[in-house]
Structures are given as C-alpha cells and as structure tokens.
Amino acid sequence: MPRPVRTRITNELGNLQTLPEDKGQFEIIPGNKDVVFLGLGPQPELLRDYFPEHSSASYVESGSMLDQIENWEDKVPQGFTQITSDEFTPERAATSTVVRYRPGLKAFPSFWGPLTARTAASRLPEKATTPIIWLPFGEEDLLGRELTIAFQARGYAVRHLDRETLERSAGTELPALLAEEKPALFFSINFKGLEPFGLGFNILREAGVKVAVWLVDNPFNILTSVKSAYWKEAHLFVTDHSFIGPLIQTGARWVTHLPLAACPELFGEGGTLPKHGDDLEDKLVFVGRSEFPKKNEFFAGLTPNHLLLEEAIGMLEKGDRPHFHWWQEHILANLWPGNQVRHVGIGAEVAGYAWRTRCLSAMNKHTVIFGDDQWSHIDSIKAEVRSLLDYYTHLPAVYREASVSLNVTGMQLPAGLTQRHFDVWCAGGFLLTDNNPGLKIFPENLAEAIIFSTPKEIESLFMRYRDESVAKTELRAAWRDHILKEHTYHNRVQTIFQTMDLPLSWITP
Numbered sequence: 001m002p003r004p005v006r007t008r009i010t011n012e013l014g015n016l017q018t019l020p021e022d023k024g025q026f027e028i029i030p031g032n033k034d035v036v037f038l039g040l041g042p043q044p045e046l047l048r049d050y051f052p053e054h055s056s057a058s059y060v061e062s063g064s065m066l067d068q069i070e071n072w073e074d075k076v077p078q079g080f081t082q083i084t085s086d087e088f089t090p091e092r093a094a095t096s097t098v099v100r101y102r103p104g105l106k107a108f109p110s111f112w113g114p115l116t117a118r119t120a121a122s123r124l125p126e127k128a129t130t131p132i133i134w135l136p137f138g139e140e141d142l143l144g145r146e147l148t149i150a151f152q153a154r155g156y157a158v159r160h161l162d163r164e165t166l167e168r169s170a171g172t173e174l175p176a177l178l179a180e181e182k183p184a185l186f187f188s189i190n191f192k193g194l195e196p197f198g199l200g201f202n203i204l205r206e207a208g209v210k211v212a213v214w215l216v217d218n219p220f221n222i223l224t225s226v227k228s229a230y231w232k233e234a235h236l237f238v239t240d241h242s243f244i245g246p247l248i249q250t251g252a253r254w255v256t257h258l259p260l261a262a263c264p265e266l267f268g269e270g271g272t273l274p275k276h277g278d279d280l281e282d283k284l285v286f287v288g289r290s291e292f293p294k295k296n297e298f299f300a301g302l303t304p305n306h307l308l309l310e311e312a313i314g315m316l317e318k319g320d321r322p323h324f325h326w327w328q329e330h331i332l333a334n335l336w337p338g339n340q341v342r343h344v345g346i347g348a349e350v351a352g353y354a355w356r357t358r359c360l361s362a363m364n365k366h367t368v369i370f371g372d373d374q375w376s377h378i379d380s381i382k383a384e385v386r387s388l389l390d391y392y393t394h395l396p397a398v399y400r401e402a403s404v405s406l407n408v409t410g411m412q413l414p415a416g417l418t419q420r421h422f423d424v425w426c427a428g429g430f431l432l433t434d435n436n437p438g439l440k441i442f443p444e445n446l447a448e449a450i451i452f453s454t455p456k457e458i459e460s461l462f463m464r465y466r467d468e469s470v471a472k473t474e475l476r477a478a479w480r481d482h483i484l485k486e487h488t489y490h491n492r493v494q495t496i497f498q499t500m501d502l503p504l505s506w507i508t509p
Helices: 044-050 090-095 103-107 109-121 144-153 163-168 170-178 199-206 219-225 229-233 241-249 306-318 324-331 341-361 373-377 395-401 420-426 437-441 444-448 455-465 470-486 489-499
Strands: 007-010 016-019 026-029 035-038 057-060 080-082 097-101 129-136 157-161 182-189 210-215 235-238 254-257 284-287 367-370 384-386 404-407 431-434
Touching: 016 103, 035 109, 090 109, 097 103, 097 109, 103 109, 109 170, 109 199, 109 229, 129 144, 144 157, 144 489, 157 163, 163 170, 170 199, 199 210, 199 229, 219 241, 219 341, 235 241, 235 489, 241 254, 254 489, 284 395, 306 324, 306 341, 324 341, 341 455, 373 384, 395 420, 404 420, 404 455, 420 431, 420 470, 431 455, 437 444, 444 470
Parallel strands: 035 057, 035 097, 057 080, 129 157, 129 182, 182 210, 210 235, 235 254, 284 367, 284 404, 367 384, 404 431
Antiparallel strands: 007 016, 026 097
C-alpha cells in the first residue's frame, strides 16, 4: 500500500516541514457551545468526518500557511468562519471550546505561540503577584545557588523548577504551577526551562509574569537551540557587553549588561583543600577543563577555515585576540536562525584552545593545572596536571592556598569575564589574567597591575608576585575590597530588579 502524500510547507525558520493531517493532531480543550479552531490543518475538508458534532465554528489560521497550500480556502467546510487572532480575545479563549492543530506551533511558533498560551493562561484563576522568583535549575548547574542567596537576601522566596520538565511539558506544567501562585519573575539562565518554540515564554507573559533570560555564555551559540523569534521579546541580560549591538541588530528589544560576580557566602571563607591540593604555596595554579562539555557534539563535523586559522594563530603571537566577532567579520554567517553561526564559533573555539595551550606552556616549572587528563597529552605542556576540583567544596581553599592563580579567557566571549575574575579575589587569592575589554569594569590601576597580553609575559609577572610582599598584600586587599563592594551577586540582583522594574526588596522595614 503506497504511503500517503504529506503536505510540506516552508516553516517560520525557512525549513521544509511536513504537516500531518490525521485526527490525532488536534487537541480539544472543552468549553461552551462557541467553538474555535486554532488551525484547520493542511486538509480542512477532513474536519467534517473528524468532528461531525461541530457543524459551525470559527477558526484562526496562519496566513503563512495559507499562502503555501493551493486552493486551501476552497476546502474549508461550510459553516466555518474565519476570525482574526485579535478576535480570539482572552475572554473568548477562556470560555470557548478550542480545537487546536498542534503541529502549527512548531511550524509557525511566533503566530501560534501567543494564541496557544492565551488559551492556557485565560483559564487560570486570578492570582496576585507574590514575592517569589521561579528559577529553573538543574543539580549540576552553577549560579543557581549564588542567585538564590542574593534573591533571598532581598526578601524574595525562590522556587527551583526542574528545567527538563518545563522544557518537555510547558503546556501542562506551567499552567499547573501558575494555578498555585503568580511569581514576580521567571529567571532563566541560557534559556533553561524555556522550550524552544516559545510556548512557555508566552504562557508566562499571558499570565502577567515577567520573564528574564541571562545569557551567561556566547548568546548566538545558545540561540541555535531556539526555534522561534520569541527571544526577541524577552528581557535579555548578557555577561559580555560586546554582544548588545549584534543582538539588537538581530531583533532583540531589550539587552542589558550583567557580568558574572562573586558570592562571598560561598567563596568568602569556605572550602577545604582536597588531598591533591597540597604544595601550592609557590605555584601558579590554573583551574579549568580543556574544552567545554559536549563540544565535539556541538561542533560536529566542523573545522575552521585553515587560512583564517593561520592568521588567527599569528595574531595570538602578537597579543591580539581572534575572538568571535573577528571570525564573524571574516565569515559573515547568519547569526540567527539556524546553525551557520557554528562556523564562526568553531573558529573562535579552536583559537581559544590554542591561546590557552600557549599560556599554559609558557611556564611549566612552577605551574599546576587542575583539570581533565587531556592537558597532560599536549606535548608543549609540561606542567603538573592534577584531577578536577569540586567547585564549591575545594576551589575557594585552592585559590587561597596558591601563590598565584592564572586566568586565560577564551575567544567565544570577546569582552567576557570568567568566574575566576571574581572568585579568586573573593576567596582571598591572587589572580593574573590575560587582557580583554571586559576588564574595563574594574579600576584601571588594579587591572593594569595583573594583566598580560602575550604568553611570554606570564613568567615575569608571576615572579613579581610569587612571594608575599607588602605590594602584593595591598593589591590583593584592594582587589578583594572592590569585588565585595561592587561585584557580588547582590549587586547583580539589584541590576536585575531595576531593569525589570521590580521592588528592590520585599523585606518589611
């Protein structure tokens, strides 16, 4: 028996998509006698057989689909009347019997996301906004603990939500949660807890909940997983200010700089040395993996343009930075939608790996690397490689114990800072770092004393601060005071609340 010929259209992101037409593709949300179809599917003539009980109904349809299916309107059953999306008001969505063609959401999410969300949100009980923040948070995720401490310090309760459940079942999970409470803010890190087609975002917005997304890593690498333009309507925060312009040019409405920060409650006095954390008093310590998790999967099959890579390596030798924006200027890939941006990202990633390798090879005699075993397989690196550390349990103590800690910034974030820029000083350690524009958030006199531009500068800088001296003690104290005053997660939370127009504190005087 031949397989049925399925209707294919070009979806919102410009990709071909098959539209199934069987009855199982329609979801029924019960209501009164007023029947509204949200999408009739590619073969509306079948609806008489599927829903004989609905001899008359209203329907909303995506013009983007109508334009692609020949004679579609001629197949609409008699008694069905088209209405605009504006006519599908929250009041009508709350009471009507709604029949939703589910594949429409994935085909044209910007059109169907708000309407689907309106159906769900309009049936929720009225709730007053409460001083609660919803934070999607996985057990292995960083920053959840830090943000929770800072949010709670201002009188907000924090509810940790399972990110995977939200991403998998936003249409049922969020309405159930919203029936219990209405939070002041839904705060996502790197779109965690928000499914890719924007249904979750739209349900929250329709329910009157403010939504913010903090892009801690390269925004355009993260956006490859987002399949709807809803992100352009979200309040975005970025750790690297150099992405504000590109994001706005790509359509974002609100983008605010929000660097990483320190958490004195976790790093100020905490931590214990692990068994393999001895003999660090006169050592230069680097803590970090050789590559980010699932890197090979993310950049599968991609390699940088070899001529550009040669040029990038030459730049490293001069102290220049062939970062993400440099690769984008040469490749001119589409930043969103799609995966073209990974051709830019792989170049920045390989250049960053070469930069880290050069820096860690510059001073082998006094260097200890806490990281994965891959570091020990790089011929040029002769430093002692020790196993990874637990971030919260061991890292603060290692930073304090080391003579000097080393930061080497990757090329994915041209002006981004790492946690080391804050954690080391907060823990009472001493940091040396490569130079990048992100350091401009710090006082110039403090930054200039600890930066290097080429690997060959590292040794002399380390020798200057290897032993304890009055100058080193005073510089460490000045850095720590500045970090604790200006760059903690308490400071960042204040920026979030001001940007989102939320009360700075729910604590009653």
